[in-house]
Amino acid sequence: MRLGPRIAELFAKIFLFGITLFIVGILLFIILFILKNGAAHISWKFITMPIEDMGRSGGILATIVGTGLIVLVAIVVATPLGVSSAIYLAEYTKGGRITEVIRFGINCLSAVPSIIFGLFGFILFVETLGFGWSILSGGLSLAAMVLPTIISTAEEALRSVPISYREVARSLGATRWQTVSKAVIPYALPGILTGIILSIGRAVGETAVVIFTAGTATQMPRSLLDSARTMAVHFYVLAREGISLDNAYATATLLICTILIVNASAYMLMHRLMRGRR
């Protein structure tokens, strides 16, 4: 039996809409499930108190600080490296075989499972370089993990800048670097920033990498060489070892809210920068 084109159109529309709805539904389910179980246990005290009794009581201030510091180290390290590499790939190469190999390598890197980055960080930063389980080791390992994201989004943003902008700058006597820094990067900035903020979102929620490299210490870190527990790791430990499911959900709620805020601010920032251009 064959359907008439109008009927087929209708089915296609309903089918595709249904799939999309299903996907959004999964997202909503996760968020609502976590909120339902966790929101009730969040209080000002929970946010501002140190961890007590392995997480059974007290708050999670140390994990919030730990997460913030580790992500900060990761982004501060990964941004200059990633953006520089993207500028090289987009502006200084002529699309030869070597560039292709480099780009392929970067794409492969983004497909490496995070647990491998954890192992890599453990061997290189924790053991070989002697940083121990620390915020520094965790941040550096996370930096390696988010590098491919930053590079590909930044390269994409740079490539979307019209060639004519480069020609204009060059014809006014700008060197290649002046052209990149004065005419190309300002235009590509929203795209580059979006990649960085999305990387922050990924780094905030990462568990495997930091468990291997930053450890699970529950006290407030005092230096970058102290071990620290991130919110994600805290959630993992609380839930895995059955210490306190209520506090686990409360931590998860804060974690999810943080990630949502980070992502939302990425979109808002991009929107504002794009509008300022016109």
Next chain:
Amino acid sequence: MDNMEKKIVVEDLSVSFDGTHALSNVSLDVFKGEILTIIGPANSGKTTLLSAINRTLEIKDMVSITGRILLDGKDINESEPEEIRRRVGMVYALPIPLPMSIRDNVLLGIRLQRRLKRSEEDDILEKTLRAAFLWEEVKDRLNTSAIQLSGGQQQRLCIARTLAVKPEVILFDEPCSGLDPISTMKVEEALKELVREHTIVFVTNNTKQAARIGTRTAFLLMGRLVEVDATEKLFTVPSCKETEDYITGQFG
């Protein structure tokens, strides 16, 4: 014309892209203080010739250039490309304002060279925008985005931006091809003033325009220079059959 000073000398210039010839053995002089108009159908190598003169051609991929170009008697390849590009400005066919304010657009090139005082900036802005016949239209909104200007205004902004770098020669690559007749007239007006202090090479698809503004006119066809002569002579008694056919509209 022999007693006039040669600003640019093109000697036996050939250019090919990835093996395909774009220009073959072109030799041409541009005299100081003249408007040399270059006419010819699409793909005859006009743009290639211009971009060879200010060394922006070499930025492109797979390009091979032979021959010599002299600026004030000195081979342009003996100077830094950035210096040549500052001395020989270019205005493109489509106006390309960068997504920044009118002020920042005009000052883009000059700011690359040195840091300017605010008063210096204001001077340059007013002088170049006046020279480009745009000052009166934008003087109250210098800090608004250049993207909001009309096409004709954008093109005059691009002229001002080129002027701000204080070039000795200005190359125009069909600057009026996207403009209406009124805007075109304004650009031509600006041109008449500019030629007092600059040497101008003006590529155009519009033979009438070439006849209106040129001191001398060159006719390019399929990468060859067919002839170059005083504009009036070329348009009344051309020496080559091909030129006559083109300017009388037999082809092109």
